[in-house]
Amino acid sequence: EPEVTQTPSHQVTQMGQEVILRCVPISNHLYFYWYRQILGQKVEFLVSFYNNEISEKSEIFDDQFSVERPDGSNFTLKIRSTKLEDSAMYFCASRDLPYNEQFFGPGTRLTVL
Amino acid sequence: KNEVEQSPQNLTAQEGEFITINCSYSVGISALHWLQQHPGGGIVSLFMLSSGKKKHGRLIATINIQEKHSSLHITASHPRDSAVYICAVQYDNYGQNFVFGPGTRLSVLP
Numbered sequence: 522e523p524e525v526t527q528t529p530s531h532q533v534t535q536m537g538q539e540v541i542l543r544c545v546p547i548s549n550h551l552y553f554y555w556y557r558q559i560l561g562q563k564v565e566f567l568v569s570f571y572n573n574e575i576s577e578k579s580e581i582f583d584d585q586f587s588v589e590r591p592d593g594s595n596f597t598l599k600i601r602s603t604k605l606e607d608s609a610m611y612f613c614a615s616r617d618l619p620y621n622e623q624f625f626g627p628g629t630r631l632t633v634l
Numbered sequence: 635k636n637e638v639e640q641s642p643q644n645l646t647a648q649e650g651e652f653i654t655i656n657c658s659y660s661v662g663i664s665a666l667h668w669l670q671q672h673p674g675g676g677i678v679s680l681f682m683l684s685s686g687k688k689k690h691g692r693l694i695a696t697i698n699i700q701e702k703h704s705s706l707h708i709t710a711s712h713p714r715d716s717a718v719y720i721c722a723v724q725y726d727n728y729g730q731n732f733v734f735g736p737g738t739r740l741s742v743l744p
Contacts (some may be wrong), residue, residue, distance in 0.1 A: 564720060564734040577731045610675055624675040
């Protein structure tokens with residue numbers, strides 16, 4: 522069964538460093554999403570992406586964040602200068618159509634020291 | 635402001651019990667999702683609803699658009715159902731913006 526994959530599963534970084542979180546969506550999917558879940562809190566929407574551009578972004582998705590689909594298979598989230606409060610689980614998701622269910626990746630746990 | 639609330643926050647049940655988890659939201663939506671988050675953190679989509687009722691195995695989800703309310707039912711609960719159940723709503727037909735509820739933590743005891 523096709524699945525969304527994410528790498529790495531856990532990333533530890535120093536405050537101020539740049540990190541890139543990688544996702545491989547399901548191959549025929551066209552809509553891509555990044556979500557964040559701070560430990561013990563609810564899942565939060567970050568950004569959606571379609572047709573090689575951002576469709577929607579939340580207030581959390583400020584200038585330190587960017588997304589890219591560099592090669593037609595990967596979907597990346599870059600955090601330019603990490604802060605302690607960026608420590609969270611980051612989930613990628615994809616779907617084939619906007620009115621179908623999403624498929625979530627296993628998440629990347631980001632720890633900023 | 636678009637808010638999604640869930641009740642109860644925590645739920646402990648005995649194996650075999652019928653379980654109901656509720657979700658309410660504040661403004662009109664295009665669809666509502668029920669998600670399951672396993673203890674390890676992974677998220678699985680259970681249902682996507684825009685009206686009526688859906689059933690998959692022992693899980694049933696209903697939505698009442700007029701009352702802005704949805705329920706997730708689990709029949710004949712089992713310890714493997716123990717997880718956090720999350721309600722999430724999307725506010726436009728292109729599904730590009732989601733608001734998540736806080737989740738209901740379910741523990742099913744053998």
